[in-house]
Amino acid sequence: MKELRLMKGNEALAEAAIRAGADAYFGYPITPQSEVIEYLMREDPARRTGMQVLQAESEIAAINMVYGAAACGKKAITSSSSPGISLKMEGISYIAGAELPCVVVNVVRGGPGLGTIQPSQSDYFQAVKGGGHGDYKLIVLAPATVQESVDFVKLAFELAFKYRNPVMILSDGIIGQMMEKVELFEQQPRSTHEYEWATVGKKEGRDSVIVTSLQLQSEEQEKVNLRLQAKYREVEKNEVRFETYECEDAEYLFAAFGSCARITRKAMEMARARGIRVGLIRPQTLYPFPYDDIRRLSEKVKGILTVEMNAGQMIEDVRLAVCGETPVEHFGRFGGMIPSPDEILEALEQKIIGG
Amino acid sequence: MSENNIICHDNLVYDKTRVMTDKVLHYCPGCGHGTAHRILAEAIDELGIQGETIGVAPVGCSVLAYYYFDVDMQEAAHGRAPAVATGIRRVMPEKYVFTYQGDGDLAAIGTAETIHACNRGENILIVFINNGIYGMTGGQMAPTTLPGMKSSTSPRGRDTSTMGNPLKMTELVAQLPGTYFVTRQAVHAPANVRKAKRAIKKALDYQKLNKGTCFVEIVSNCPSGWKMTPTQSNKWMEENMFPFYPLGDIKVPEK
Amino acid sequence: MTEEIIIAGFGGQGVLSMGQILCYSGVMQGKEVSWMPSYGPEMRGGTANCTAIISDRQISSPVLNTFDTAIVLNQPSLDKFEAAVKPGGLLIYEENGITRKPERTDINVFSITAYDESVRMNNTKVFNMIVIGGFLKVRPIIELENVIKGLEKVLPERYHHLIPLNKKAIHQGMEIIKERHSLNQA
Numbered sequence: 001m002k003e004l005r006l007m008k009g010n011e012a013l014a015e016a017a018i019r020a021g022a023d024a025y026f027g028y029p030i031t032p033q034s035e036v037i038e039y040l041m042r043e044d045p046a047r048r049t050g051m052q053v054l055q056a057e058s059e060i061a062a063i064n065m066v067y068g069a070a071a072c073g074k075k076a077i078t079s080s081s082s083p084g085i086s087l088k089m090e091g092i093s094y095i096a097g098a099e100l101p102c103v104v105v106n107v108v109r110g111g112p113g114l115g116t117i118q119p120s121q122s123d124y125f126q127a128v129k130g131g132g133h134g135d136y137k138l139i140v141l142a143p144a145t146v147q148e149s150v151d152f153v154k155l156a157f158e159l160a161f162k163y164r165n166p167v168m169i170l171s172d173g174i175i176g177q178m179m180e181k182v183e184l185f186e187q188q189p190r191s192t193h194e195y196e197w198a199t200v201g202k203k204e205g206r207d208s209v210i211v212t213s214l215q216l217q218s219e220e221q222e223k224v225n226l227r228l229q230a231k232y233r234e235v236e237k238n239e240v241r242f243e244t245y246e247c248e249d250a251e252y253l254f255a256a257f258g259s260c261a262r263i264t265r266k267a268m269e270m271a272r273a274r275g276i277r278v279g280l281i282r283p284q285t286l287y288p289f290p291y292d293d294i295r296r297l298s299e300k301v302k303g304i305l306t307v308e309m310n311a312g313q314m315i316e317d318v319r320l321a322v323c324g325e326t327p328v329e330h331f332g333r334f335g336g337m338i339p340s341p342d343e344i345l346e347a348l349e350q351k352i353i354g355g
Numbered sequence: 356m357s358e359n360n361i362i363c364h365d366n367l368v369y370d371k372t373r374v375m376t377d378k379v380l381h382y383c384p385g386c387g388h389g390t391a392h393r394i395l396a397e398a399i400d401e402l403g404i405q406g407e408t409i410g411v412a413p414v415g416c417s418v419l420a421y422y423y424f425d426v427d428m429q430e431a432a433h434g435r436a437p438a439v440a441t442g443i444r445r446v447m448p449e450k451y452v453f454t455y456q457g458d459g460d461l462a463a464i465g466t467a468e469t470i471h472a473c474n475r476g477e478n479i480l481i482v483f484i485n486n487g488i489y490g491m492t493g494g495q496m497a498p499t500t501l502p503g504m505k506s507s508t509s510p511r512g513r514d515t516s517t518m519g520n521p522l523k524m525t526e527l528v529a530q531l532p533g534t535y536f537v538t539r540q541a542v543h544a545p546a547n548v549r550k551a552k553r554a555i556k557k558a559l560d561y562q563k564l565n566k567g568t569c570f571v572e573i574v575s576n577c578p579s580g581w582k583m584t585p586t587q588s589n590k591w592m593e594e595n596m597f598p599f600y601p602l603g604d605i606k607v608p609e610k
Numbered sequence: 611m612t613e614e615i616i617i618a619g620f621g622g623q624g625v626l627s628m629g630q631i632l633c634y635s636g637v638m639q640g641k642e643v644s645w646m647p648s649y650g651p652e653m654r655g656g657t658a659n660c661t662a663i664i665s666d667r668q669i670s671s672p673v674l675n676t677f678d679t680a681i682v683l684n685q686p687s688l689d690k691f692e693a694a695v696k697p698g699g700l701l702i703y704e705e706n707g708i709t710r711k712p713e714r715t716d717i718n719v720f721s722i723t724a725y726d727e728s729v730r731m732n733n734t735k736v737f738n739m740i741v742i743g744g745f746l747k748v749r750p751i752i753e754l755e756n757v758i759k760g761l762e763k764v765l766p767e768r769y770h771h772l773i774p775l776n777k778k779a780i781h782q783g784m785e786i787i788k789e790r791h792s793l794n795q796a
């Protein structure tokens with residue numbers, strides 16, 4: 001049965017991990033996402049589903065524990081916030097190279113360095129363009145509501161196993177800390193399937209399974225890279241997700257993701273009340289990015305404003321999408337500052353309508 | 356007698372040490388961090404090495420230690436202070452270098468850095484504040500959390516069968532040939548404060564001998580994380596922490 | 611109906627839980643709700659605030675810079691949020707500890723002596739329920755029975771015997787809230 005609850009984003013995400021049938025969570029405390037591990041420890045999911053929860057000695061350890069569990073074909077998840085995600089990047093690259101499924105949650109805070117514990121979106125590049133070393137891609141989901149924090153955990157595991165690829169949920173301090181109504185999905189089974197790529201103990205009559213990201217021969221490594229690239233093209237073809245709001249008659253367009261898209265939507269409502277016909281596109285997948293859809297929408301509008309809690313990161317993908325055919329500008333607050341709807345509207349008027 | 360006759364240097368019995376700045380400490384009331392800062396600062400002052408000391412602050416409640424010590428300081432990433440200090444001491448062999456770290460910083464995420472700095476015998480002082488909890492992030496379990504002790508990530512008490520055993524880092528590093536002086540102290544009562552200060556002063560002084568790492572653990576309290584009043588927390592510390600983490604020298608230089 | 615509320619005061623005054631109770635009550639009444647706390651080191655004994663939004667429609671932004679209602683429980687919060695009330699909006703302040711009274715004349719201003727009342731009730735823990743009572747008197751957006759249902763959700767089972775006391779506190783709040791400046795009269 002579906003269940004309605006009022007929950008904090010981080011706690012809802014933790015509950016969703018249990019319900020998604022995760023076999024294991026490994027993490028290390030860091031603000032603003034410590035509620036994830038605190039919730040799991042309180043809830044003690046071993047009782048409910050047998051899910052294992054462990055506080056690791058560092059984020060480096062945590063992501064490597066995920067590697068180990070994922071290589072056994074299990075549903076493994078970890079969460080952290082920006083400085084901790086930087087530490088995980090090495091492990092994430094190895095997981096991508098070894099083609100293992102897992103879910104990594106980043107409740108982003110402002111940086112660089114130790115930065116601030118307040119919300120930010122300044123890890124967009126790190127999530128979408130690499131972060132770790134080597135030619136790899138993460139599938140990146142950007143929730144904008146507590147509901148999506150829940151639903152995307154289930155989706156993330158599905159995509160991770162479908163493509164044998166790490167999936168990142170790029171949340172932020174606003175979505176992690178806020179409370180909203182959520183509908184919780186039903187309990188999903190844990191992973192019991194013995195995948196042929198997983199190390200589950202060598203069976204009579206088959207070769208041993210080796211999980212590795214190492215190829216000593218360049219020819220072999222190139223084959224791996226080509227296979228990865230082919231997989232990424234499939235992901236790009238099948239998995240683009242986004243929402244649009246009031247784009248039918250729009251003269252101008254906002255582009256924003258995550259919590260920032262919610263604030264931008266408020267600015268859109270205010271603009272509409274003043275007779276400005278502006279719409280909003282909100283990518284739900286940041287990789288794969290909705291290039292074609294933004295291009296299609298851009299053909300009908302005079303200009304696009306990206307609104308981000310960073311110094312201008314997604315704007316580069318929006319610009320790629322429109323190929324210079326439509327003016328694209330950026331408005332951002334950063335360092336943990338949150339843009340206000342008024343500011344966003346003013347930026348639209350100055351940078352796009354007046355510009 | 357006028358006020359001015361009383362407020363004079365001859366009557367001064369207690370004063371703020373020069374090696375601490377005038378910044379107001381942000382620590383919770385009754386927290387041991389403040390006293391630990393003060394004795395470290397006094398030791399630097401009394402040895403007259405303020406101008407030759409470089410400190411490294413951790414990530415933890417004492418992340419802002421660089422505001423309070425009036426010496427040159429660096430801020431390290433979480434757990435990496437011993438590596439940062441190694442870098443400093445290797446290029447500045449004449450300087451006095453210390454790190455000041457909590458238990459999460461030193462004994463969880465920074466275990467490797469701690470062990471390897473000690474094993475190389477880096478000529479640094481490591482001051483280790485063991486309060487058995489992650490204070491800064493709001494009271495999660497630390498590697499030093501006692502068996503059965505409650506925290507926000509061990510809400511039913513630390514279960515050693517799944518969460519591991521408390522790590523006695525100080526005994527561990529004492530085993531390493533690189534350490535020269537290893538001791539465990541406390542700062543909750545005047546006699547302990549005096550002893551702890553003497554230990555720190557000795558440890559700093561040893562640095563000029565280039566004989567290896569000096570490691571001073573201070574078993575401390577965290578009233579906020581333990582959800583106790585300062586007085587309760589000191590009592591709880593005496594009754595529970597000290598039996599598990601007995602005070603005293605663990606490794607002393609051979610005569 | 612959409613009510614955008616900021617609640618601000620010292621940490622420990624129950625600011626965050628007041629917002630949560632209002633939101634839970636809103637859920638019980640079938641409304642859309644959102645609650646967003648200020649978080650961080652400032653919470654340790656310093657100032658705390660939260661934004662609570664209760665609406666018939668889907669809520670866009672969970673963070674706002676202007677509000678229909680500001681409930682302020684100390685001077686720094688009054689200084690910070692008086693200007694953020696929308697013209698025609700509502701400001702409620704706790705009289706205890708307020709040295710500079712609100713000055714705006716384009717909003718409705720009410721005051722409450724919830725702290726004194728809680729002392730009279732022999733339980734300073736019901737302070738925030740008295741304030742909620744006062745607020746609901748002026749803005750009856752949620753029915754009392756749904757507030758009680760909300761409380762049952764927020765409070766762990768072992769505190770459920772305190773619900774009658776909380777109910778009384780809400781009633782007291784409704785009694786003692788005082789009108790300071792009203793646009794209707796002006």
Ligand SMILES: Cc1ncc(C[n+]2csc(CCOP(=O)(O)OP(=O)(O)O)c2C)c(N)n1
Nearest residue numbers: 030414415416433457458459460489490491
């Ligand atoms: C890479 C990284 N992971 C996690 C954190 C979050 N964090 C900050 S302080 C801390 C623990 C501090 O505990 P401790 O070292 O015991 O010091 P205390 O606060 O108790 O003095 C953590 C986990 C961080 N800043 N960086």
Ligand code: SF4
Nearest residue numbers: 383386416490577578
């Ligand atoms: S949280 Fe604990 S360790 Fe940190 S300042 Fe407060 S009492 Fe001290």
